[in-house]
Amino acid sequence: MLSAKERVRALYGGSTYYPFSCDHHHLLAQRHDRIVEKRLTMKNRIEEIEEAILFLLEKRRKERQACCQKSLLSRLQFIPFSGDGSVRNFIRVVFADNKPGCIAVFPEKLTEKERAEFHATVSIGRHLRQASIPVPEIWGIDERLGLVLFEDLGTTRLYDLYQRNPTDALPFYRKAVRALALMQVRARDGFDPEFCCQTAAYDRQVMRIGESGYFLESFWKQTLLQEPPAGLDLEFEKLADRVIEYDEPFFLHRDFQSRNVMINDDRVSIIDFQAGRIGPPAYDLASLLIDPYTGLPDTVQEELMERYLEAMDDLGVDGEKIILSYPYLAVQRNLQIIGAFSFLSGKRGKSFFKPYILPSLIMLRDRLAAPEFDGFPVLRETAARSILKFRTVLNG
Known part of the structure; x- marks a missing residue:
């Protein structure tokens, strides 16, 4: 067992000079112990995850005789990678001879929240597959670890395609809006609210806490360090009223944007659906069209909206409420x-x-300039001030 001074020395790269008191040595030694313990815990968990992956792949091979030959499981590669905003862990599993395998998704620690997300991922994923929606097949699960194995759809997202060549990406955007319409209509049937890990539906609580409230807390208060403008809360309520006025129950993905649409063999597939619930269809459409990752031109947005409405019409859905609700859901x-x-x-x-x-x-300021937002003067002013104040933050 290392002494306190030796553990501090390890923490500071072997330096022999310590400008600290004895108490400081012990505090830093405790910090060293916590770091080492965390690293060992994560290392042990990764080893446990890798063993579970091997077990699930072997189980699938025996049951299906279709996943892969046994020899391909003998030299697996485990390649960790990170998600965008997710706190989950991801490992790409590559078979021998570099044949694509699967994606392992699991939490660092299985808390109640992570357990609920695991169940939502599995339940919604299976529901979407049964509805013939293009989502990755689930190859196996380990409930004890919160582990899900998905088929590997490759590394090309709609976002990547657009960054390389916007013109080449446009046909896949058209496929994406048709896939969206199909998902919203088909997945609504038989959708069980028990699938959800958050709220069962997109409602006032989601809008006020998870959206307008999110803007107010994380951006206006914590980033700009500003007090809420008088009257803004009332306008946020009014905005939620407008959405509810045109509400229609369809399946809602709630993060349908270019980095959650995969391109594989000229097909589009949808990922990251664990926050799915029942909600208004225009929300997912807005998520794709106003996606800041790509910044689609207005002309492209208009064309894609038209194609989406055509797809909904083909599925027997009247697009009037979708059109009326779209500006408010986009905000x-x-x-x-x-x-x-x-x-x-x-x-x-x-x-x-x-x-x-x-x-x-x-984008928010420009959208709020439309006539339907004439009754939202405080929100308009807040959006305009936000740009000026955030530029000051960036330059400061």
Whole structure:
């Protein structure tokens, strides 16, 4: 067992000079012990996860005789990678001879929240597959670890395609809006609220706490350090009223954007559906069209909306309420994006999201200039002030 001074020395790269009192030595030694314990715990968990992956793949091989030959399981590669805003862990499992295998998804620690998300992932994923929606097949699960194995759909997202060549990405956007319409209609039938890990439906609570409230707390208060403008809360209530006025119950993905649409063999597939619930269809459409990752031109947004409405019409859905609700749901989504990106870049230190905050603010200001928002003067002013104040933050 290392002494307190030796453990402090290890923490500080072997330096022999310690400008600390004896109490400081013991505090730093305790910190060293916590770091080592955490690393050992995570290492043990990864080893346990890898053993579970092997077991599930062997089980699938025996049951299906279709996953892979036994020889391909002899030299697996485990390649960790990170999700965007997720706190879950991801491992890409590659078979021998570099043949694509599966994606393992699991939490660092299986708390009640993570357990609920695990059940939602499995339940909604199976429900969508049964409804013939293009989502990855679940290859196996381990409830004890909160582990899910998905088929590997590759590494190309709609976002990646758009970054390389927007013109080449457009046909896949068209496929994506048709897949969205199909998912919203088909997955509504037989959807059990017990599947959900958050709320069973997109409701006032989601809008006020998870979207407008998210904007207010994470962006306005914590990023800009501002007090809420008088009257803003009332306008957020009014915005929720408008959404509820045009509410229609369909399946809602709630994060249907370009980084959650995979492209594989000229097909689109949908991932990251664990927050699914019942809700208004225009929300998912807005999530894709106003996605700040790609910044689609207005002309492209208009074309995709038309194609989406055509797809809904083919499925027997009247698009009138979708059209009427869209501006309000686009604002709700815009507020959620700003709140989420502020939280992720600020509290979680994920700098990837920060460059997208300003474009999202500009998008919000421009949308609120439309005539249907004449009754939202405080929100309009707040959006305009947000741009000026956030630019000051960026330059400061």
